[in-house]
Amino acid sequence: xxxxxxxxxxxxxxxxxxxxxxxxxxxxxxxxxxxxxxxxxxxxxxxxxxxxxxxxxxxxxxxxxxxxxxxxxxxxxxxxxxxxxxxxxxxxxxxxxxxxxxxxxxxxxxxxxxxxxxxxxxxxxxxxxxxxxxxxxxxxxxxxxxxxxxxxxxxxxxxxxxxxxxxxxxxxxxxxxxxxxxxxxxxxxxxxxxxxxxxxxxxxxxxxxxxxxxxxxxxxxxxxxxxxxxxxxxxxxxxxxxxxxxxxxxxxxxxxxxxxxxxxxxxxxxxxxxxxxxxxxxxxxxxxxxxxxxxxxxxxxxxxxxxxxxxxxxxxxxxxxxxxxxxxxxxxxxxxxxxxxxxxxxxxxxxxxxxxxxxxxxxxxxxxxxxxxxxxxxxxxxxxxxxxxxxxxxxxxxxxxxxxxxxxxxxxxx
Amino acid sequence: xxxxxxxxxxxxxxxxxxxxxxxxxxxxxxxxxxxxxxxxxxxxxxxxxxxxxxxxxxxxxxxxxxxxxxxxxxxxxxxxxxxxxxxxxxxxxxxxxxxxxxxxxxxxxxxxxxxxxxxxxxxxxxxxxxxxxxxxxxxxxxxxxxxxxxxxxxxxxxxxxxxxxxxxxxxxxxxxxxxxxxxxxxxxxxxxxxxxxxxxxxxxxxxxxxxxxxxxxxxxxxxxxxxxxxxxxxxxxxxxxxxxxxxxxxxxxxxxxxxxxxxxxxxxxxxxxxxxxxxxxxxxxxxxxxxxxxxxxxxxxxxxxxxxxxxxxxxxxxxxxxxxxxxxxxxxxxxxxxxxxxxxxxxxxxxxxxxxxxxxxxxxxxxxxxxxxxxxxxxxxxxxxxxxxxxxxxxxxxxxxxxxxxxxxxxxxx
Numbered sequence: 001x002x003x004x005x006x007x008x009x010x011x012x013x014x015x016x017x018x019x020x021x022x023x024x025x026x027x028x029x030x031x032x033x034x035x036x037x038x039x040x041x042x043x044x045x046x047x048x049x050x051x052x053x054x055x056x057x058x059x060x061x062x063x064x065x066x067x068x069x070x071x072x073x074x075x076x077x078x079x080x081x082x083x084x085x086x087x088x089x090x091x092x093x094x095x096x097x098x099x100x101x102x103x104x105x106x107x108x109x110x111x112x113x114x115x116x117x118x119x120x121x122x123x124x125x126x127x128x129x130x131x132x133x134x135x136x137x138x139x140x141x142x143x144x145x146x147x148x149x150x151x152x153x154x155x156x157x158x159x160x161x162x163x164x165x166x167x168x169x170x171x172x173x174x175x176x177x178x179x180x181x182x183x184x185x186x187x188x189x190x191x192x193x194x195x196x197x198x199x200x201x202x203x204x205x206x207x208x209x210x211x212x213x214x215x216x217x218x219x220x221x222x223x224x225x226x227x228x229x230x231x232x233x234x235x236x237x238x239x240x241x242x243x244x245x246x247x248x249x250x251x252x253x254x255x256x257x258x259x260x261x262x263x264x265x266x267x268x269x270x271x272x273x274x275x276x277x278x279x280x281x282x283x284x285x286x287x288x289x290x291x292x293x294x295x296x297x298x299x300x301x302x303x304x305x306x307x308x309x310x311x312x313x314x315x316x317x318x319x320x321x322x323x324x325x326x327x328x329x330x331x332x333x334x335x336x337x338x339x340x341x342x343x344x345x346x347x348x349x350x351x352x353x354x355x356x357x358x359x360x361x362x363x364x365x366x367x368x369x370x371x372x373x374x375x376x377x378x379x380x381x382x383x384x385x386x387x388x389x390x391x392x393x394x395x396x397x398x399x400x401x402x403x404x405x406x407x408x409x410x411x412x413x414x
Numbered sequence: 415x416x417x418x419x420x421x422x423x424x425x426x427x428x429x430x431x432x433x434x435x436x437x438x439x440x441x442x443x444x445x446x447x448x449x450x451x452x453x454x455x456x457x458x459x460x461x462x463x464x465x466x467x468x469x470x471x472x473x474x475x476x477x478x479x480x481x482x483x484x485x486x487x488x489x490x491x492x493x494x495x496x497x498x499x500x501x502x503x504x505x506x507x508x509x510x511x512x513x514x515x516x517x518x519x520x521x522x523x524x525x526x527x528x529x530x531x532x533x534x535x536x537x538x539x540x541x542x543x544x545x546x547x548x549x550x551x552x553x554x555x556x557x558x559x560x561x562x563x564x565x566x567x568x569x570x571x572x573x574x575x576x577x578x579x580x581x582x583x584x585x586x587x588x589x590x591x592x593x594x595x596x597x598x599x600x601x602x603x604x605x606x607x608x609x610x611x612x613x614x615x616x617x618x619x620x621x622x623x624x625x626x627x628x629x630x631x632x633x634x635x636x637x638x639x640x641x642x643x644x645x646x647x648x649x650x651x652x653x654x655x656x657x658x659x660x661x662x663x664x665x666x667x668x669x670x671x672x673x674x675x676x677x678x679x680x681x682x683x684x685x686x687x688x689x690x691x692x693x694x695x696x697x698x699x700x701x702x703x704x705x706x707x708x709x710x711x712x713x714x715x716x717x718x719x720x721x722x723x724x725x726x727x728x729x730x731x732x733x734x735x736x737x738x739x740x741x742x743x744x745x746x747x748x749x750x751x752x753x754x755x756x757x758x759x760x761x762x763x764x765x766x767x768x769x770x771x772x773x774x775x776x777x778x779x780x781x782x783x784x785x786x787x788x789x790x791x792x793x794x795x796x797x798x799x800x801x802x803x804x805x806x807x808x809x810x811x812x813x814x815x816x817x818x819x820x821x822x823x824x825x826x827x828x
Contacts, residue, residue: 013450015441020432022455027429036427037462041436041453041691048451055469194485194525216488218425228430283725289711293725297703300774300806302727308735309725311697311707317722317760346731352824360714369520389520391571392714393546 001173008068010043033181049080063203067154069134071114082121089119097272129161182239185263187224207324224398255260283309284338307346332383335374373403415589416474422482424457447595463494481568483548485528496535503533547580563575596653599751601638636811696762697723698752700769721760746797749788787817
């Protein structure tokens with residue numbers, strides 16, 4: 001069973017809005033075991049929407065078309081579908097009623113053109129879910145309705161209800177597919193994409209040949225390098241068992257390069273480690289300038305572990321607040337003193353600290369990308385030097401995940 | 415001149431990554447006056463990438479293909495382009511050299527498969543910009559190279575340099591377009607999208623009728639609400655003059671709701687204000703947890719103004735480090751004490767401070783979205799209460815831009 005996605009809207013092509021709908025629908029299709037081989041964005045133009053739908057119906061069994069169901073003259077998805085189905089539009093009295101009722105319930109005047117949303121191609125079925133004024137449509141196409149177009153609005157929460165409630169179940173019924181597809185995402189830090197590929201080459205080849213599961217990887221910056229295992233089985237439990245065995249295999253092969261087997265961020269993992277050990281955490285940041293703190297505090301519940309940060313951007317703040325000894329601040333000694341200072345000033349059991357050069361200019365004769373990262377665990381500080389690639393923002397991001405990873409490794413070992 | 419975009423990567427179809435690259439490229443094409451009528455996502459599959467490129471080349475004069483230039487076996491964009499061009503791949507010694515040098519500079523071992531990135535279709539030109547190990551390619555197609563494929567990596571900062579530096583200028587040269595299209599983006603804070611639309615309605619109607627320029631707006635969260643003016647003229651100078659007149663008109667209509675007429679972020683504007691007044695800046699953050707510091711320090715050159723931050727996430731850090739009086743910490747008094755404490759502890763002339771409730775749970779009986787924002791200018795602290803909508807991350811982001819805007823307004827008035 002193949003299903004394509006066509007996202008309609010000139011604002012998508014112009015980049016005024018990022019098309020997150022297709023990504024979300026793509027996820028749901030993948031999880032339901034339905035192949036999605038192409039996704040297309042097209043503007044609010046009759047001929048081009050028509051061409052996109054014809055092409056998608058040639059290549060696939062089904063198409064989800066998203067957007068262009070609003071009340072304005074720009075919204076022509078209904079009209080195009082009627083042409084593709086070779087039928088007329090007819091006003092649906094039940095939908096008309098629902099739209100009128102919705103406006104009344106909100107105490108708002110209904111502009112007449114809103115009733116365009118009740119115009120439905122003959123032979124199309126209205127989806128049960130209708131959280132807004134745009135009905136979702138199931139539109140059979142061709143002899144015996146062998147293929148199908150699903151039309152859903154571009155408003156994400158309306159679209160999501162319809163795709164989850166009608167589109168996916170209808171596709172599964174049509175496919176007769178009883179297999180269940182499940183995924184697990186692992187995250188790693190400490191090896192490049194190609195380095196990991198080299199380490200995993202024999203396993204990957206063997207896995208592909210066996211057909212037990214598939215493995216894909218993706219470098220994701222501050223989120224780490226993600227590995228995604230996907231398995232198909234007769235039941236969810238069976239698929240989960242297959243995945244658990246492959247995860248165990250990857251853990252043997254990669255050891256503590258893996259920081260999460262459940263798609264958690266590095267900061268979530270470190271917060272969990274601290275929580276389970278009853279440790280409080282603080283940070284002292286120079287080159288990362290608050291990024292580590294910001295990532296940690298983005299996580300709900302971080303307040304029971306995380307004390308705070310001293311962002312010591314100016315050199316005197318390192319000396320005066322954190323107690324760094326006067327001298328070079330891009331150094332292991334400075335990083336260690338910052339980590340100790342963070343624990344002392346902020347009253348924490350453990351800490352991380354980063355100092356270094358994010359650019360654009362070098363500092364203290366050190367080139368851009370020179371980083372000293374330190375951790376402090378119960379009064380014992382240790383620093384490590386890193387050489388990071390990329391521009392200012394990448395250096396800040398890599399420093400953040402790298403220093404948290406150092407603390408993670410120390411906490412595992414302690 | 416028509417240019418399509420083909421984004422390559424199975425992870426895009428599966429929704430593991432949202433395709434923001436196509437949106438960004440679409441924006442750049444629109445600004446350059448180049449039509450983009452279709453954008454396609456396709457997986458890492460030879461036949462389907464080939465089909466997508468052929469179709470795009472039929473419909474358009476040029477194609478930007480984004481992604482699939484990495485070093486792994488999945489990365490086959492180079493191979494597909496060679497087939498479409500009907501040429502062979504050949505290893506480019508200069509690119510090979512640059513890749514080896516990049517690895518050496520970082521002191522890292524280069525896996526042999528990285529050299530696949532030096533394989534280039536015969537007749538393709540290497541783009542000058544090469545911030546990573548993947549070269550961008552300009553690939554003429556068909557008799558006399560009448561059409562063209564631009565291949566750029568999927569890493570956004572690499573892609574952006576190549577599209578801005580090579581693709582757009584090359585397309586403009588090919589189009590023979592002599593009219594110049596220029597844009598100015600203004601940013602506002604303090605009015606909703608619909609409020610702004612109401613304020614601008616008569617001006618907007620008059621502008622549209624005159625055809626002097628076009629105006630579009632886009633709510634952009636922590637970046638503010640953006641207004642974009644676009645004008646077409648015989649020369650860049652002439653277009654810039656038109657835009658300058660419209661910007662002056664918008665400044666009269668919107669006053670200090672406009673915080674930048676040059677598409678600067680709020681934090682860049684505040685840093686500039688401090689710099690020009692010879693003031694140093696500090697922050698004290700509770701609910702924003704380092705986000706303000708992180709945004710300020712993301713800007714190169716912030717170190718000559720910005721001293722640092724005390725992220726006082728734990729209540730005791732507010733008391734012990736910042737000198738907040740014992741009592742409720744979601745209050746105007748606490749926010750003012752934090753702002754004063756930031757100036758004192760970090761040795762700064764001015765500061766901002768934020769305390770409040772980002773959720774998920776309420777705090778001190780105050781509902782989620784309750785924020786106290788304070789500014790301190792030369793020893794004089796003042797607090798304002800805000801009620802912000804949305805989830806945890808939106809509350810953190812809106813708090814950040816809102817408190818910086820308060821400081822901006824005080825500095826203008828002072």
